[in-house]
Amino acid sequence: MITRSSGQHVFIALGTPWLDAVVAFLEPRARVDPWIMRGKMAIGDLLITVLDHSSHAALHRDRGCALRRHVADGSR
Structure with missing residues (x-):
């Protein structure tokens, strides 16, 4: 549970x-x-990533951090 x-x-x-x-x-x-x-x-926010697939599986949950921020705001 999150x-x-x-x-x-x-x-x-x-x-x-x-x-x-x-x-x-x-x-x-x-x-x-x-x-x-x-x-x-x-930083500290939660991220849940979901794949658009027929089974709609959750891929990962993560607490926001500098290394993962590019996923959130699209920057590289």
Whole structure:
């Protein structure tokens, strides 16, 4: 179960197409940006990534940090 602290936000990033999302997830330097997400994450926020696939599996949950921020705001 994911618990949220006061002031902490939860974001959902949708990876579509799913295969590009897997490539981008495994190789952050890949030249694909398949993530759809609204808002900007701050350090400590929670991120749930979901692949757009017929099974809609959750790929990962993460607390926002400097290394993962590119997924949230699209910057590389």
